[in-house]
Amino acid sequence: xxxxxxxxxxxxxxxxxxxxxxxxxxVTAVWGxxxxxxxxxxDTMPVLDFMAARFxxxxxxxxxxxxxxxxxxxxxxxxxxxxxxxxxxxxxTLQVFGLRHTSATISAFVxxxxxxxxxxxxxxxxxxRVTPAAWAxxxxxxxxxxxxTLNGLRVGTGELLTLGCxxxxxxQILxxxxxxxxxxxxxxxxxxxxxxxxxxxxxxxxxxxxxxxPDRAAWFGVVWTGVFATAAAxxxxxxxxTRLSPVRVAxxxxxxxxxxxxxxxxxGDVLSARQVIGSLLVLLAMLLVELRSxxxxxxxxxxxxxxxxxxxxxxxxxxxPRLAPSSTP
Numbered sequence: 411x412x413x414x415x416x417x418x419x420x421x422x423x424x425x426x427x428x429x430x431x432x433x434x435x436x437v438t439a440v441w442g443x444x445x446x447x448x449x450x451x452x453d454t455m456p457v458l459d460f461m462a463a464r465f466x467x468x469x470x471x472x473x474x475x476x477x478x479x480x481x482x483x484x485x486x487x488x489x490x491x492x493x494x495x496x497x498x499x500x501x502x503t504l505q506v507f508g509l510r511h512t513s514a515t516i517s518a519f520v521x522x523x524x525x526x527x528x529x530x531x532x533x534x535x536x537x538x539r540v541t542p543a544a545w546a547x548x549x550x551x552x553x554x555x556x557x558x559t560l561n562g563l564r565v566g567t568g569e570l571l572t573l574g575c576x577x578x579x580x581x582q583i584l585x586x587x588x589x590x591x592x593x594x595x596x597x598x599x600x601x602x603x604x605x606x607x608x609x610x611x612x613x614x615x616x617x618x619x620x621x622x623x624p625d626r627a628a629w630f631g632v633v634w635t636g637v638f639a640t641a642a643a644x645x646x647x648x649x650x651x652t653r654l655s656p657v658r659v660a661x662x663x664x665x666x667x668x669x670x671x672x673x674x675x676x677x678g679d680v681l682s683a684r685q686v687i688g689s690l691l692v693l694l695a696m697l698l699v700e701l702r703s704x705x706x707x708x709x710x711x712x713x714x715x716x717x718x719x720x721x722x723x724x725x726x727x728x729x730x731p732r733l734a735p736s737s738t739p
Contacts, residue, residue, distance in 0.1 A: 442669025451631025491601020
């Protein structure tokens, strides 16, 4: 099978879709590296302080590099960016708190459940019928999660918090698909980061907010995640979603747990045989849902003008309700 016929790489009249996929792969590698970095940073820095510092750094980087582009965002774009920022900030905060109670490798795989949540939420929000492949993928994912996280009949606190993170990321992906069309991805990414920075700072105030990391590990965590895993990554993701459907974005992002597991193994993380099987089932569920969904949506030849969700488009209503008004490029 040639790359041009693979569902991830359909024919394009231009190369922007392939560029978007390649850049997203780079984003997943960066995100996969952050789990251990965040664990080390939050050993000495409170979670909310870390979140505030991380997103403040990201927002300041974008503001310093392209201030005029930020001012181009319209009122609806700022509102959308704020909503996306709330979803993103909630997701990342839950993930960081979850990392206090579970390993980086398990956190990465549970976070990857957003790939299953995305088409299911699309069915609820956009009122589309979920395909049999999506239901099968959901069943596989829950089976994998059970093997990966259950300790007897008890699910750990870290896994539950991280599952909430996956739900928030799915909402952010669907929201980005709605608000990114016709708007500057750079400005929309800044709006999200600024929202998280302000919200995390306000939440940290009762405990005494400090944006200055206390040691070298925390400094590295704030700078690495703020500049590369937040500022650069969010701009790339937002831009990519103007060229790719949510399901194509999601299937590429399934590489994140694999990168995280690779980093974790180098750092000494060890998974039991049961957890390895569970991890493989989660990956299989992600690929089943998204590859089947992607093959059904067809290729894109330019900037996004509609919403692809990985659900059965044959039952799509004539007028699909959107989360906010947007214009096409």
